[in-house]
Amino acid sequence: MKVRGVTLIELLVAMTLGLMLLAVLVHVLVGARQLSTELGQQSEIEEQVGLVRQLLAGALAGAGSLGCLDRPDGVFNLLNTDWAHLGLLNPWPGVDILVDPSLSDLFSNMDDLSSNSHGVVIRGYARPLARLTEALGDHRGEAQLHSLQTRVNSGDVVLLSDCQQGAVFSATRTWHSQGRLRFSWDTGSGAWDNAAVAQTMAGDPIPTDLDQLGSGFAPDAQLWGPSGLLLYVAPSRVVSADSDSEVYALWQKTVGGRAMELMTGVHQLQARYGAWTDQHGGQMGYFDGDALPADAQVVLLLLRISLVAHRYDDVGVRPVEIAIPMASGTGG
Amino acid sequence: MTRRRGFSLLEVLLALVLAGLPVVAAQRLMVHSVVQTRLAAEHRHAVQAAHGSWERIYAFHVHGLWPQQQLAAGTWVPNLAGTLSPAVDDRSLEHCVNRWCAQGAWAAYELAILQCALAGQPQGCGDVSRWSEPSDLQSELTQTALPRWYLGLRGFHARIAVEDGLSIEVSWPGASVAPALEGSELDPDARNRIQLGGAS
Numbered sequence: 001m002k003v004r005g006v007t008l009i010e011l012l013v014a015m016t017l018g019l020m021l022l023a024v025l026v027h028v029l030v031g032a033r034q035l036s037t038e039l040g041q042q043s044e045i046e047e048q049v050g051l052v053r054q055l056l057a058g059a060l061a062g063a064g065s066l067g068c069l070d071r072p073d074g075v076f077n078l079l080n081t082d083w084a085h086l087g088l089l090n091p092w093p094g095v096d097i098l099v100d101p102s103l104s105d106l107f108s109n110m111d112d113l114s115s116n117s118h119g120v121v122i123r124g125y126a127r128p129l130a131r132l133t134e135a136l137g138d139h140r141g142e143a144q145l146h147s148l149q150t151r152v153n154s155g156d157v158v159l160l161s162d163c164q165q166g167a168v169f170s171a172t173r174t175w176h177s178q179g180r181l182r183f184s185w186d187t188g189s190g191a192w193d194n195a196a197v198a199q200t201m202a203g204d205p206i207p208t209d210l211d212q213l214g215s216g217f218a219p220d221a222q223l224w225g226p227s228g229l230l231l232y233v234a235p236s237r238v239v240s241a242d243s244d245s246e247v248y249a250l251w252q253k254t255v256g257g258r259a260m261e262l263m264t265g266v267h268q269l270q271a272r273y274g275a276w277t278d279q280h281g282g283q284m285g286y287f288d289g290d291a292l293p294a295d296a297q298v299v300l301l302l303l304r305i306s307l308v309a310h311r312y313d314d315v316g317v318r319p320v321e322i323a324i325p326m327a328s329g330t331g332g
Numbered sequence: 333m334t335r336r337r338g339f340s341l342l343e344v345l346l347a348l349v350l351a352g353l354p355v356v357a358a359q360r361l362m363v364h365s366v367v368q369t370r371l372a373a374e375h376r377h378a379v380q381a382a383h384g385s386w387e388r389i390y391a392f393h394v395h396g397l398w399p400q401q402q403l404a405a406g407t408w409v410p411n412l413a414g415t416l417s418p419a420v421d422d423r424s425l426e427h428c429v430n431r432w433c434a435q436g437a438w439a440a441y442e443l444a445i446l447q448c449a450l451a452g453q454p455q456g457c458g459d460v461s462r463w464s465e466p467s468d469l470q471s472e473l474t475q476t477a478l479p480r481w482y483l484g485l486r487g488f489h490a491r492i493a494v495e496d497g498l499s500i501e502v503s504w505p506g507a508s509v510a511p512a513l514e515g516s517e518l519d520p521d522a523r524n525r526i527q528l529g530g531a532s
Contacts, residue, residue, distance in 0.1 A: 005338025014344040021352050028359050032366045039373055046376070272429075274388060276396035283432035284392055291430045299395040300388060321449075323384050325391035 048263045059122040059229040096121040097271040097289030114233035117269040125159040127225035140184045162221035228255035233269045267306040274300025381449035382500040408494040411439030416447045416490040452484020499530025
């Protein structure tokens, strides 16, 4: 018996049906793959943003700190009182947004900054050094170092504070022995030689000679070292140099520390203050670094990071905004 | 010598059906997976937008308003209460960038920022927050490169309440899936919802 095989028409019909099924499957697969890729990128961005947020929250907790990190009021007050404007205290306490960071001395050794990005400087006295062990007198003081590895060298600028009052001075004639520190404070002619007169948060003048502080500091007064963090955009070192175009990244550098790349593929960093004033019954606003009114009370740091987002053959810019209250992370 | 016959059309179709069953099952599984992933991304987007607003409002209330006795402790600027939707609001908005705003204007501005963030404006609410747009590179780039999930929530409804503490609630349709998968089996009446803050 002769049995015929499949005709061309039958084969074509079968193939068409099969291809239709396959097309639907491929369509779904492609959609799933695209979404998966995008969500993977999104997750990576969120991890990096979370890191930046955590880092900044920690740094802001010490911004303008009097050394009393468990007391957010202290942080806030120092940021917004005359302390921040005193020459003696500059350039430490506070948060500065630099519209053109290349003009700042703090960034003077960085010659490859992104030209269209802001720089952010967060500084305070959040590094505990030693606890005062005896009242100041005879033009000298003594303290117990928190760590045997800690050193305060002559000329180092330190903050002495008991959370009620404080003074910033340049320590001189320091001496270390078995975890104890002795220090003095000579008056010189330089900006950091205790030549200026500071004032307490209450507005009382602090004479250059700390001996004249009268009742002196409380027994739990501590010495604090300056802490600082720079945030800026510069070329990435993660992406290989053979890339077609320069890839920029968000960097952070602590004072006295090494620079660390936080986010790769950053096109632009913009920063802005959230501030308020008690004028006219209380008003609020958001200000660029060079537009902050003199009477502004800063409460918020806003960052806008423009990321270069790749999607197949296209490239776009994806902005990410971060809002960090000034006292975030201070507890209390 | 015996001549073997080929397959009949019925046999081929039957084979196709048998082969297609697992394919269809796999397809449904993938669609379900993609939809769930998409919903998770939308959920994350809503939380991020609400959290951003929360941080901004919180900062002003803790440091800017309570210490000055302009508001009783634990209370919030009443103008913050309101509902939001993606519909374009044709009211003129007083922006608060590089200028001071009174409490009412600031509250309206914050609501606009939240609306913009939820809708996922490609330029990060550029018109509202007035960030300067990225220069040079921007002109060379295409906005089509923005991922789909960045386009924000469609058909969302947001509500800020200040009666029993500040709360931000956002809900959006459950059927908001990637365009390539629209038309798949989803319940259009299902709504997703997140809430930050408020009385428990």
